[in-house]
Amino acid sequence: MSVLDAGAFFRPHTPAHGPESGAPIAFPLSPPPLLLSHPSRPLLRASLSLPGNRQSARDKQDMVLVDAFRRYFGDMIKEPGLKTLILDEETSAMTSLVFSQTQLLQSDIFLNERLSDSGLTTINIGSNNPVSSSSMASFKCIVFIRPSTNSISNLCTELRNPKYGSYYLHFSNIVSQEDINRLANADKYGLVQKFFEVFADFYPLERNMFSSDVKKLYINDPESWNELALRRSADSLSSVLLSLRLRCQIRFDVTSPMARSLATLMRDRIQQEKALFDFNSPATQLIILDRRSDPITPLLHQWTYQAMVHDLIGINNNILKLNDNKSEVTDYVFSEIQDPFLREIMFTNYGDLGDVIKQHVAKLQAKTGNNARLDNIQDMKRFMEQFPEFRRLSGNVGMHVSVSTTISNMTDNNKLLQASEVEQLLATEDEQSSYVKMVAGLIEKMSHSITGMRLTLRSVIIYGLRYGNSPQSAANYNSLIQTWFDFAIRLGYPDVDRVKRLLTRIHDITGITRRQKAGITPAHLDITNSKKRFTGFAGEDNMFTSHQPYFLKGLDKVLEGSPFNEWAFIDGTPTQLAPARNVIIFFINGATYEEFHFAAQINKRASMAKPDIPGQHNYRPGNVTNPAPGTRVILGGTHITRASDFMDYLLEQVRL
Structure with missing residues (x-):
C-alpha cells in the first residue's frame, strides 16, 4: 500500500532519496519526515508559480492576472484522457471567471464535481446521461481546491472512499506540513499520482483587477481583523505576487490599524518563504489602503458603464442578476x-x-x-x-x-442626474454657504419614496464628511440632519434613529478624527486633489465625472519615486526611493470600479509610451499623467464595493 508519491511531489530526486533517474518512490502508510521537509520543496513551488521554464519577471512584465490564472489551470487539466474536475466552492467561483463550461469540455473534462461537507455533487458537462461507477474508476480526477481546513478534510474523506482510479491534487496556495501528513494518511489506496501547490488563490475579475471576495472583515471591533478574513486577504495578495513573479516593497495607510496588520502579515510571509519570492522583478510596491481613508469615492453616483451598472444593479464576481421585466431573474456574465x-x-x-x-x-x-x-x-x-x-x-x-x-x-x-450634480459639487467644490439649501432642496424633491430618501442620504453624508467637523458649519449640518430625519419619519424610513447616530458620528466611524490627529488632511478635504488635479483623464470636463479618487495623489508620488508620508513602508523608509513600475493597490473594505477605471487609463498610457532606448524597458520617473514605459497598476480589494454596500458597512458600525 502506498501513499503520496514523493517523486511526483518533489523534484528533482537526489541520490540519497531515490534513483538519479527520478523514478517514483512509494512511501509506507506513515510518511517519514523526509516527505514533509524535503529541501527541493521550495524549488518545486517556484517552478509551479507559472508553468514553464523559470524566467525573469521583466520577461513576464506584460502578463496580466487573467493570463496567469489561465496558464495555471490549463497546465492542471492537460493530462491526456477523460477527466473529472473536482473543485471546492471558492475554486469553482474563481475558475468560472476565466474558464467556461465549453472550454472545459474541449479539454476532455467530462464531469465537474463540487467538493463540500456533504460530499461530491456531480455536474455532467459532456452528456446528459449518468456515468456509471465502473466508468468513473477509469477517469483521471483533477482536484483543484483551496488548502482550507474544510476542503482538506473533505478531500481526505474522498481519498478514504475513492470514487476514481487516480487523483491529481492541486492546491491554490501553500499547504501546511500537517495537512500534507493528513492527506498522505488518507490516501490508503495509493491513488494520488501528483500533488502540486500552485498560486491561483484570487478572483481575477478583470485583466488587472482582483479581489479576495471577503466582506465580513471584523467581528466586534471595526479596527481589528476577523482572523479568517485577514489570512484570506493575505492568501490572495501572496498568490498575486507569486503568479506575476513579483518581489515587492510593502506600504500601508499609516492611520489604519487594519492596513498595518495586513502589511505585517505579508512581510512575515515573504520572509518565511524567501525562496518563493526570490524574483528579479522591476521596482514593485504593494500598497495596502483602507477604504475609510477615502469614503467619498464609493458614495458618488457613477456615470461610466461598468461602474454605473455595479452601482445601480450590482455585479458579484462578474455575475449580473437582471430582472428585465420578466418573472424570473436572469444571470449574465458581465x-x-x-x-x-x-x-x-x-x-x-x-x-x-x-x-x-x-x-x-x-x-x-x-x-x-x-x-x-x-x-x-x-x-x-x-x-x-x-x-x-x-x-x-x-x-x-x-x-x-x-x-x-x-x-x-x-x-x-430616481432623478439620479439631479442627485449626482449635488454630490459632485459637494465633493469637488468649496462653497458651503450655498450647499445647505441645495442639499435641503434635494431632500424635499426626493422625499416621496424610501428609495429617494436613501439616495439623498449620500449627499447628507458627503456634506457631513466635508463640513460636519467644522465649528462654523455645525449648525448647518445639524439642520440638514434634522431635515432628512423629519422627512424620513413621515415616510416610515427603517431604523431612522440608527441613521441619525451615524450622521452625528460620521467622522469617528470613517476614521477622519484619527487622521486629523495624525496631522494628515483627510481625502475629502483635499479639494485640489479631488477635482482635475491630474489632467488628461476621461470625463474631467464632465460635471458628473469630475471627481478623481484620492489614491491618485499617492500613486503619483510612487511613480515619481517621491516621498508620500501617508503611505508608510512596513520595514521603514528606504534611504533611496526608486520610481515604481509595478504597483498593486489593495483596498481593505472594498475597491471601486471608478478606481479601476483610472488604473486602466494609466496602464493604457504606459503601454503607448515609447522607451528612450528602442526595444528596452525604460525605468525613468513617471507619474499618473505620463507614466513611464513598462508601468503597470493592478487594483485589488477585499471585495468590490458600491454606495449601498458602503453605507450598510457604515450603518453596521453604529450597532457596535
Whole structure:
C-alpha cells in the first residue's frame, strides 16, 4: 500500500532519496519526515508559480492576472484522457471567471464535481446521461481546491472512499506540513499520482483587477481583523505576487490599524518563504489602503458603464442578476474577459452609451436586411425581442441593450442626474454657504419614496464628511440632519434613529478624527486633489465625472519615486526611493470600479509610451499623467464595493 508519491511531489530526486533517474518512490502508510521537509520543496513551488521554464519577471512584465490564472489551470487539466474536475466552492467561483463550461469540455473534462461537507455533487458537462461507477474508476480526477481546513478534510474523506482510479491534487496556495501528513494518511489506496501547490488563490475579475471576495472583515471591533478574513486577504495578495513573479516593497495607510496588520502579515510571509519570492522583478510596491481613508469615492453616483451598472444593479464576481421585466431573474456574465463588446464600452460615459450601442446594433442589423427604426434604447430592445435571428448574430449585445434599458429607467425614475450634480459639487467644490439649501432642496424633491430618501442620504453624508467637523458649519449640518430625519419619519424610513447616530458620528466611524490627529488632511478635504488635479483623464470636463479618487495623489508620488508620508513602508523608509513600475493597490473594505477605471487609463498610457532606448524597458520617473514605459497598476480589494454596500458597512458600525 502506498501513499503520496514523493517523486511526483518533489523534484528533482537526489541520490540519497531515490534513483538519479527520478523514478517514483512509494512511501509506507506513515510518511517519514523526509516527505514533509524535503529541501527541493521550495524549488518545486517556484517552478509551479507559472508553468514553464523559470524566467525573469521583466520577461513576464506584460502578463496580466487573467493570463496567469489561465496558464495555471490549463497546465492542471492537460493530462491526456477523460477527466473529472473536482473543485471546492471558492475554486469553482474563481475558475468560472476565466474558464467556461465549453472550454472545459474541449479539454476532455467530462464531469465537474463540487467538493463540500456533504460530499461530491456531480455536474455532467459532456452528456446528459449518468456515468456509471465502473466508468468513473477509469477517469483521471483533477482536484483543484483551496488548502482550507474544510476542503482538506473533505478531500481526505474522498481519498478514504475513492470514487476514481487516480487523483491529481492541486492546491491554490501553500499547504501546511500537517495537512500534507493528513492527506498522505488518507490516501490508503495509493491513488494520488501528483500533488502540486500552485498560486491561483484570487478572483481575477478583470485583466488587472482582483479581489479576495471577503466582506465580513471584523467581528466586534471595526479596527481589528476577523482572523479568517485577514489570512484570506493575505492568501490572495501572496498568490498575486507569486503568479506575476513579483518581489515587492510593502506600504500601508499609516492611520489604519487594519492596513498595518495586513502589511505585517505579508512581510512575515515573504520572509518565511524567501525562496518563493526570490524574483528579479522591476521596482514593485504593494500598497495596502483602507477604504475609510477615502469614503467619498464609493458614495458618488457613477456615470461610466461598468461602474454605473455595479452601482445601480450590482455585479458579484462578474455575475449580473437582471430582472428585465420578466418573472424570473436572469444571470449574465458581465466581464471584459469573456465579452469583447463590453471591453469596448465598459468605460463609456452614460451620455454616449446609447449611440455606441446603436452603432453596433445597426451594423448587425444590416446583416439581417431589416430596416426597423432604432431611435433609442427602447427601440433596440423591441427589435431584438422581435427578431430571433438577430439575437443569434448579436452575441452579448442583447444583454447590454437590456442592461442599458434598465439603468436608463432607473436614472430617469430616481432623478439620479439631479442627485449626482449635488454630490459632485459637494465633493469637488468649496462653497458651503450655498450647499445647505441645495442639499435641503434635494431632500424635499426626493422625499416621496424610501428609495429617494436613501439616495439623498449620500449627499447628507458627503456634506457631513466635508463640513460636519467644522465649528462654523455645525449648525448647518445639524439642520440638514434634522431635515432628512423629519422627512424620513413621515415616510416610515427603517431604523431612522440608527441613521441619525451615524450622521452625528460620521467622522469617528470613517476614521477622519484619527487622521486629523495624525496631522494628515483627510481625502475629502483635499479639494485640489479631488477635482482635475491630474489632467488628461476621461470625463474631467464632465460635471458628473469630475471627481478623481484620492489614491491618485499617492500613486503619483510612487511613480515619481517621491516621498508620500501617508503611505508608510512596513520595514521603514528606504534611504533611496526608486520610481515604481509595478504597483498593486489593495483596498481593505472594498475597491471601486471608478478606481479601476483610472488604473486602466494609466496602464493604457504606459503601454503607448515609447522607451528612450528602442526595444528596452525604460525605468525613468513617471507619474499618473505620463507614466513611464513598462508601468503597470493592478487594483485589488477585499471585495468590490458600491454606495449601498458602503453605507450598510457604515450603518453596521453604529450597532457596535
